[in-house]
Amino acid sequence: MPLFVDVALPVPLERAFTYSVNGADAPAVGARVLVPFSGQRLMGVVIRVHSVQPTDGFEIKPVQQVLDDAALLPDELMKLAEWIAQYYVAPLGEVLRGMLPLNAEIRRTLLYRIAEQGRRVLYEGAAKGSSRRSKLTPEDQNKEYAVLNALESGGAVKLTSLRSSTGANKALLEGMVKKRWLTREVEADERDARRLEKIAVLVDDVRLPKLNDNQMKIMVELSAVGGRLRVQDLRSFGVPQSTLATLVKRGLVRVEEATESFHLGGVHAPGKKHAHEHALNETQTEALAGIAAAMSEGGFKPHLLYGITGSGKTAVYFAAMRRMLDAGKASLLLVPEIGLTPAMAGQMHAAFSDEVALLHSQLSPDERAEQWHRIRRGEARIVVGTRSAVFAPVPALGLIIVDEEHDGSYKQEETPRYNGRDVAVMRAKLLGIPVVLGSATPSLESWNNAQNGRYALLKMEQRVMDRPLPAVELVDMRAEFAQTGAENIFSRRLIEETQATLDRGEQAIILLNRRGYSYVVMCRACGDKIECENCAIAMTFHKPVVDSDLHAEPGERLECHYCGYRRTVPKTCPKCQSEHLYYMGAGSQQGEERLQEIFPAARIGRMDRDTVRGRGDMERLLQRLHSGEINLLVGTQMIAKGHDIHGVTTVGVVGCDHALGMPDFRAAERVFQLLTQVSGRAGRGDLPGKVLVQSYHPDHYAVRMAAEHDYLGFARREMQFRRPFFYPPFGVLANVLVQSQELNEALAWSGQLGRWFAGRTVQGVRVLGPAAAPVARLKRIYRFHLLLKAQRRSDLQAGLRAMLQHAEAQGIPRKALVVDVDAISLM
Numbered sequence: 001m002p003l004f005v006d007v008a009l010p011v012p013l014e015r016a017f018t019y020s021v022n023g024a025d026a027p028a029v030g031a032r033v034l035v036p037f038s039g040q041r042l043m044g045v046v047i048r049v050h051s052v053q054p055t056d057g058f059e060i061k062p063v064q065q066v067l068d069d070a071a072l073l074p075d076e077l078m079k080l081a082e083w084i085a086q087y088y089v090a091p092l093g094e095v096l097r098g099m100l101p102l103n104a105e106i107r108r109t110l111l112y113r114i115a116e117q118g119r120r121v122l123y124e125g126a127a128k129g130s131s132r133r134s135k136l137t138p139e140d141q142n143k144e145y146a147v148l149n150a151l152e153s154g155g156a157v158k159l160t161s162l163r164s165s166t167g168a169n170k171a172l173l174e175g176m177v178k179k180r181w182l183t184r185e186v187e188a189d190e191r192d193a194r195r196l197e198k199i200a201v202l203v204d205d206v207r208l209p210k211l212n213d214n215q216m217k218i219m220v221e222l223s224a225v226g227g228r229l230r231v232q233d234l235r236s237f238g239v240p241q242s243t244l245a246t247l248v249k250r251g252l253v254r255v256e257e258a259t260e261s262f263h264l265g266g267v268h269a270p271g272k273k274h275a276h277e278h279a280l281n282e283t284q285t286e287a288l289a290g291i292a293a294a295m296s297e298g299g300f301k302p303h304l305l306y307g308i309t310g311s312g313k314t315a316v317y318f319a320a321m322r323r324m325l326d327a328g329k330a331s332l333l334l335v336p337e338i339g340l341t342p343a344m345a346g347q348m349h350a351a352f353s354d355e356v357a358l359l360h361s362q363l364s365p366d367e368r369a370e371q372w373h374r375i376r377r378g379e380a381r382i383v384v385g386t387r388s389a390v391f392a393p394v395p396a397l398g399l400i401i402v403d404e405e406h407d408g409s410y411k412q413e414e415t416p417r418y419n420g421r422d423v424a425v426m427r428a429k430l431l432g433i434p435v436v437l438g439s440a441t442p443s444l445e446s447w448n449n450a451q452n453g454r455y456a457l458l459k460m461e462q463r464v465m466d467r468p469l470p471a472v473e474l475v476d477m478r479a480e481f482a483q484t485g486a487e488n489i490f491s492r493r494l495i496e497e498t499q500a501t502l503d504r505g506e507q508a509i510i511l512l513n514r515r516g517y518s519y520v521v522m523c524r525a526c527g528d529k530i531e532c533e534n535c536a537i538a539m540t541f542h543k544p545v546v547d548s549d550l551h552a553e554p555g556e557r558l559e560c561h562y563c564g565y566r567r568t569v570p571k572t573c574p575k576c577q578s579e580h581l582y583y584m585g586a587g588s589q590q591g592e593e594r595l596q597e598i599f600p601a602a603r604i605g606r607m608d609r610d611t612v613r614g615r616g617d618m619e620r621l622l623q624r625l626h627s628g629e630i631n632l633l634v635g636t637q638m639i640a641k642g643h644d645i646h647g648v649t650t651v652g653v654v655g656c657d658h659a660l661g662m663p664d665f666r667a668a669e670r671v672f673q674l675l676t677q678v679s680g681r682a683g684r685g686d687l688p689g690k691v692l693v694q695s696y697h698p699d700h701y702a703v704r705m706a707a708e709h710d711y712l713g714f715a716r717r718e719m720q721f722r723r724p725f726f727y728p729p730f731g732v733l734a735n736v737l738v739q740s741q742e743l744n745e746a747l748a749w750s751g752q753l754g755r756w757f758a759g760r761t762v763q764g765v766r767v768l769g770p771a772a773a774p775v776a777r778l779k780r781i782y783r784f785h786l787l788l789k790a791q792r793r794s795d796l797q798a799g800l801r802a803m804l805q806h807a808e809a810q811g812i813p814r815k816a817l818v819v820d821v822d823a824i825s826l827m
């Protein structure tokens with residue numbers, strides 16, 4: 001009879017915790033339980049059931065509630081979680097939390113109780129009156145006493161009822177907890193996350209009567225997104241609620257209730273075929289044959305599908321997934337963060353209708369939980385999603401595909417810091433199924449695996465319909481400056497070509513990979529840049545815009561793109577009070593303004609994180625581009641990703657050079673990828689494309705080889721650079737961040753670790769640093785780092801674990817250390 005369970009909890013500790021089952025039936029391994037943990041009730045996953053009395057002397061508490069009758073996670077995913085914990089040196093409980101997007105099923109309630117200290121304050125304070133030494137206002141002090149009074153009986157009282165009875169807010173209560181006047185408890189309980197949502201649906205085939213502006217707005221929004229939208233989303237357009245009711249009354253719109261609310265109509269250009277409607281050409285057929293062979297053979301087989309931009313990779317993915325479905329099996333398609341565009345969603349629905357489940361970052365917790373259960377019940381056998389969809393509990397999974405496998409958004413930048421692409425390969429291995437990584441610009445890690453035979457290489461080196469790749473022209477900005485004597489954003493060649501494109505009735509897009517107006521504000525007197533209060537980062541100047549209808553931005557401001565901090569624009573330098581502030585570096589907002597001046601007749605749109613903020617924003621922009629309403633699009637790297645807009649014949653690239661100077665060994669690879677991907681947006685329709693790349697380093701191999709569409713040449717060259725330094729793929733690395741709000745601590749702790757490494761040989765591991773991180777302060781936290789390199793992964797992992805043990809023995813708090821295995825960002 002098992003008496004104990006070991007539970008993995010979402011806390012930053014590399015161990016499980018033992019609880020008793022108290023005579024009840026033991027929960028299954030893989031089931032969720034609620035357990036007490038340092039004054040809170042936490043949700044964890046059972047990882048072992050046993051009857052071994054723990055001997056570490058801690059009091060064993062009982063499990064409070066068992067949430068699942070059986071394992072919620074199949075064995076396969078439990079194994080995957082263990083692998084991630086091991087590989088990324090991350091606590092298993094935190095890995096499991098990321099795998100189970102079911103927080104919505106837990107209701108958390110905050111409760112407060114009076115503490116000894118609080119009681120003393122209450123009685124003494126009552127005798128002496130309020131304290132003059134307190135930093136609080138007299139009102140807040142009064143509220144504190146009201147709270148102490150309300151809690152005097154000793155029971156635990158909910159935050160919500162304290163708030164209404166005393167007027168105290170959460171901040172005030174937390175302040176009292178800090179002073180040890182109160183204690184706080186967290187209660188967790190099950191709740192039903194499934195709930196119906198109201199969706200406005202456009203009624204087909206009705207003649208439009210005369211409508212007022214607000215009514216028109218709703219009709220336009222609805223048709224722009226394909227006829228369905230959550231009522232909740234309509235509210236954000238600032239239209240009174242009664243307007244929708246009027247439209248319903250007039251029979252133009254109906255309101256439905258549904259549990260699944262991510263219904264994308266999909267953006268689709270008239271006359272353009274969906275990916276699955278094309279008969280595959282020869283190149284595509286060959287690639288599919290390679291995948292199909294692996295599917296019928298069975299067993300783990302990784303493939304790298306190197307297919308140039310516009311070669312029609314999507315249609316190959318669809319065909320492979322269709323075959324799987326015909327064989328009764330499910331497929332998982334991972335796409336980058338920005339890749340799950342409405343266009344992709346629309347195509348998925350067109351091809352697979354109800355079999356599709358979409359998992360993406362804009363789902364609410366409830367929607368996520370709903371999708372998760374739907375997938376687990378086997379109701380959706382085509383699962384498409386961003387990074388964490390790699391954990392989707394798909395039964396009978398037969399194939400995994402990772403689109404744009406090189407994309408940085410597959411890397412999670414918080415614990416567990418896994419790479420979705422690499423986890424996909426591991427999951428396929430555990431399941432014994434084929435996996436396909438696709439890209440026009442494969443990461444060097446994957447390319448190397450293909451070169452040394454670990455991955456099968458499939459190539460698609462032709463665009464569909466024998467369309468040519470665009471001609472790329474490099475514009476040397478040094479010569480441009482010498483000839484014009486002016487620091488212009490856009491070169492004469494780019495202006496000329498853009499004008500010609502617009503004159504021919506075609507479309508152009510221009511990449512300006514920084515958002516905002518000017519990305520540096522510098523003082524000409526003292527030379528200082530205005531930095532964020534919280535981060536060692538120059539602040540970006542933003543102008544206000546009142547965009548046609550939806551977004552009214554606040555006034556002129558400086559903004560930190562790392563922490564979001566905003567401030568008004570100072571008239572004088574904060575350091576030396578000089579009035580000579582100088583705005584440098586053009587962002588996309590300034591680009592748009594300048595383009596409007598140069599091409600007054602152009603219909604310009606902008607795509608960056610300031611204009612693409614909510615659900616539907618991207619969709620609307622793309623729709624306007626497809627319809628031709630926009631003929632000139634400017635934007636950040638968002639515009640480079642996967643879009644298939646047939647009218648675009650000209651692409652311009654402005655200021656991608658600065659990325660070459662980043663302190664990161666992948667700088668050249670990133671520039672090559674971005675240039676290749678953005679160039680790939682040109683000439684995807686009947687007309688050939690043309691690309692102009694403005695550069696201050698036109699001779700740099702990344703720039704030159706991107707212009708020549710020479711991925712193979714670039715990969716060869718880049719490998720030569722990495723080999724002698726043992727950079728990936730010739731070695732493995734981990735970045736260890738040491739961080740603290742106190743500069744002294746961050747400095748001392750990183751020094752301690754550095755000395756520890758220097759004082760011994762850690763088998764097979766070389767250590768660089770410690771040094772200040774390139775972003776030395778972020779969100780008020782000081783950051784130092786060490787870079788660990790090894791040729792064998794086992795050495796790296798052992799080295800990291802030994803380091804963590806040493807840190808623990810030295811009293812360096814675990815949360816001060818961020819271990820990033822296979823780090824993508826070294827900033």
Ligand SMILES: Nc1ncnc2c1ncn2[C@@H]1O[C@H](COP(=O)(O)OP(=O)(O)OP(=O)(O)O)[C@@H](O)[C@H]1O
Nearest residue numbers: 278279280281309310311312313314315464642644
């Ligand atoms: N066999 C085919 N014949 C004609 N057109 C096709 C064929 N297959 C796909 N297409 C079309 O070719 C275009 C490009 O396909 P797709 O978007 O899949 O390219 P891709 O390889 O993913 O490129 P990128 O890497 O740039 O995203 C799409 O419009 C698609 O509908």
Ligand SMILES: [Zn+2]
Nearest residue numbers: 532535560563
């Ligand atoms: Zn900041």
